[in-house]
Amino acid sequence: VPCVSGDLPKPTDVTFLSINMKNVLQWNPPEGLHGVDVTYTVQYFIYGQKKWLNKPECRNINRTFCDLSAETSDYEHQYYAKVKAIWETNCSKWAETGRFYPFLETQIGPPGVALTPDEKSISIVLTAPEKWKKNPEDRAVSMQQIYSNLKYNVSVYNTKSKRMWSQYVTNHTLVLTWLEPATLYCVRVVSFVPGPPRPAKPSEKQCISTLQDQTSALKVK
Amino acid sequence: GLRRCPISMDMRHLQESFQDIQRAIQANDTFQNITILSALDSLQGIKPLDVCCVTRSLLAFYMDRVFKDHQEPDPHILRRISSIANSFLYMQKTVQQCQVQGRCHCREEATNVTQIIHNNYNQLEARVAAVKSLGELNVFLAWISENYQDGSA
Numbered sequence: 028v029p030c031v032s033g034d035l036p037k038p039t040d041v042t043f044l045s046i047n048m049k050n051v052l053q054w055n056p057p058e059g060l061h062g063v064d065v066t067y068t069v070q071y072f073i074y075g076q077k078k079w080l081n082k083p084e085c086r087n088i089n090r091t092f093c094d095l096s097a098e099t100s101d102y103e104h105q106y107y108a109k110v111k112a113i114w115e116t117n118c119s120k121w122a123e124t125g126r127f128y129p130f131l132e133t134q135i136g137p138p139g140v141a142l143t144p145d146e147k148s149i150s151i152v153l154t155a156p157e158k159w160k161k162n163p164e165d166r167a168v169s170m171q172q173i174y175s176n177l178k179y180n181v182s183v184y185n186t187k188s189k190r191m192w193s194q195y196v197t198n199h200t201l202v203l204t205w206l207e208p209a210t211l212y213c214v215r216v217v218s219f220v221p222g223p224p225r226p227a228k229p230s231e232k233q234c235i236s237t238l239q240d241q242t243s244a245l246k247v248k
Numbered sequence: 249g250l251r252r253c254p255i256s257m258d259m260r261h262l263q264e265s266f267q268d269i270q271r272a273i274q275a276n277d278t279f280q281n282i283t284i285l286s287a288l289d290s291l292q293g294i295k296p297l298d299v300c301c302v303t304r305s306l307l308a309f310y311m312d313r314v315f316k317d318h319q320e321p322d323p324h325i326l327r328r329i330s331s332i333a334n335s336f337l338y339m340q341k342t343v344q345q346c347q348v349q350g351r352c353h354c355r356e357e358a359t360n361v362t363q364i365i366h367n368n369y370n371q372l373e374a375r376v377a378a379v380k381s382l383g384e385l386n387v388f389l390a391w392i393s394e395n396y397q398d399g400s401a
Contacts, residue, residue: 075283105387222259
């Protein structure tokens with residue numbers, strides 16, 4: 028049933044939340060309609076193409092987000108999306124995003140981080156985050172394959188001396204040397220791609236203790 | 249190609265300058281069904297051997313057509329565009345030196361790509377085409393950044 032357009036206020040803050048090419052359209056309910064049983068319908072547009080396209084799974088939905096990852100998976104194209112609110116026979120005008128360019132705007136998630144301690148060193152092995160994939164059984168694509176210049180900012184914190192330092196690395200292994208034995212160190216890593224600034228989510232803080240210094244242990248005997 | 253004509257340029261500053269005005273410029277581009285650069289298959293398919301020629305042609309495209317056809321009322325946006333134009337001027341000088349030294353040869357493939365871009369531009373009225381091309385600067389800057397990673401500052 029066609030609705031009367033424009034009688035409802037539009038949804039607000041319509042944006043793409045994009046992490047590792049998982050592109051989710053999200054918005055806020057129209058102002059002044061809290062508690063009212065509003066539904067939403069989404070459409071998307073491929074910049075340079077001819078017409079707006081429907082997303083059947085996001086037609087007359089109650090939630091305020093819609094996963095458009097499959098529809099925007101060609102990350103070198105640019106896209107628009109829009110959403111309108113519907114209540115009974117009334118609906119809002121469309122609320123539209125700006126132009127969305129996944130290649131430049133997706134957040135690069137944190138890498139996998141594995142720590143291996145020694146007496147005066149800690150080996151760090153990083154695993155690049157994976158690109159979003161439609162089906163779990165699809166072949167994994169590393170974000171490194173998309174961004175050959177992917178780097179990592181490794182932050183290290185000595186919990187005894189309270190000293191922190193960080194360093195950029197491009198390859199996936201790093202050995203922290205000249206550490207104090209039997210000391211707890213905490214590590215956090217952020218992925219980084221040179222280019223326009225983009226938000227970045229650091230890895231969970233991981234802490235590990237360097238081993239007891241064997242030479243001093245022998246003296247004690 | 250790429251290694252023969254390295255350009256040292258602070259790409260991050262350039263991309264930040266554009267990112268600051270991107271939303272405003274793209275909002276003025278109401279022809280969403282036409283692209284100028286974003287026929288990316290053309291840009292992405294450029295071989296390293298043709299990178300220098302395409303860079304030279306696209307810098308000229310922006311300097312000699314887009315920035316000239318665009319009339320910007322907003323002083324803040326104008327300052328940003330001027331900053332980008334100055335960076336392009338510097339890059340043009342570098343690329344022109346490479347050409348003088350015979351290191352920036354144009355093959356047919358490269359010439360075809362820039363011809364497509366000019367044809368796209370000619371489809372629209374000049375000021376509309378200029379706004380659209382400015383709105384697609386992120387595509388060109390990303391392409392430069394990708395192709396001159398080592399040559400960048």
